[in-house]
Amino acid sequence: MTMPEKYKTPWSYSVPNAVIDKMMKCENMDALEKVASQYITEIGFKKLTYHLVKVDGYGDPLLAFVSDYPKEWIERYVEKGYVHRDLVHTQSRQSVVPFAWRSLYSDAMKKHSATVFNEASDFGIADGFSVPIHGPGSFAVFSVVPEGSKNERAASLRLGREALTTLALHLHERARSLLETQIQKITDTNPILTPRERECLQWVAAGKVSSQIAAILGIAEDTVNIHIRAAMHKLNAQTRAHAAVKAVVLGIIESP
Numbered sequence: 741m742t743m744p745e746k747y748k749t750p751w752s753y754s755v756p757n758a759v760i761d762k763m764m765k766c767e768n769m770d771a772l773e774k775v776a777s778q779y780i781t782e783i784g785f786k787k788l789t790y791h792l793v794k795v796d797g798y799g800d801p802l803l804a805f806v807s808d809y810p811k812e813w814i815e816r817y818v819e820k821g822y823v824h825r826d827l828v829h830t831q832s833r834q835s836v837v838p839f840a841w842r843s844l845y846s847d848a849m850k851k852h853s854a855t856v857f858n859e860a861s862d863f864g865i866a867d868g869f870s871v872p873i874h875g876p877g878s879f880a881v882f883s884v885v886p887e888g889s890k891n892e893r894a895a896s897l898r899l900g901r902e903a904l905t906t907l908a909l910h911l912h913e914r915a916r917s918l919l920e921t922q923i924q925k926i927t928d929t930n931p932i933l934t935p936r937e938r939e940c941l942q943w944v945a946a947g948k949v950s951s952q953i954a955a956i957l958g959i960a961e962d963t964v965n966i967h968i969r970a971a972m973h974k975l976n977a978q979t980r981a982h983a984a985v986k987a988v989v990l991g992i993i994e995s996p
Contacts, residue, residue, distance in 0.1 A: 753783045753903040760910050773806040776911055784896030786887040792880040804915045811979050813863040818981035821947045825852045832872035832881040838905050840897050841868040867893045871908035882908035933992055937971040940964055942993045945984040
């Protein structure tokens with residue numbers, strides 16, 4: 741049977757079965773990120789991020805997170821509370837349809853939302869594409885950033901839409917299957933933080949920087965940094981923001 745012309749679609753990328761098979765065999769989130777990163781690089785993209793949160797009406801604890809965005813940008817994003825101003829996050833919460841970030845740009849965009857886009861661009865994060873994934877009691881979003889000139893980025897976004905959506909769904913499925921075991925391991929070896937380490941992380945979670953935390957607690961800024969680094973080490977976290985998120989998930993500190 742010949743497909744009618746009106747149902748034919750332009751050529752686009754696809755995800756090889758070998759890539760999906762590798763993803764389904766990954767034993768941890770780092771391996772999953774590596775496989776996904778290698779594939780998106782081959783189709784014209786340079787950065788990705790994925791996070792999965794539990795939505796229970798009492799804040800959204802982070803359950804899984806992978807990203808090769810610059811650490812400086814991740815920390816700034818968390819410390820400034822940009823999640824509340826980020827139109828990508830807002831759109832992902834409200835929609836189940838994948839979308840290019842450029843569709844959100846407008847002259848009527850609020851100044852604080854424009855600030856997030858502009859600062860992200862300074863870190864090489866622009867013209868992205870996001871796939872929202874909604875499930876019972878959970879929400880996830882997978883985002884990628886194309887590389888090259890403006891025309892090259894537009895082409896990558898056009899040709900990669902279907903493949904990136906497929907990749908996101910399989911990455912999410914594997915992340916979910918890994919999650920229960922990973923969370924149980926963390927819970928079984930719940931790290932013990934000192935009261936001061938918990939205090940410092942609590943203020944990190946609230947978006948405060950070291951100088952502000954020092955003033956609030958009445959201690960030296962260097963001391964604050966020592967406590968935060970100690971907490972990062974105990975929680976096996978790469979950044980202070982990551983440590984704060986882990987502490988919230990484990991119930992060590994309260995969700996801000």
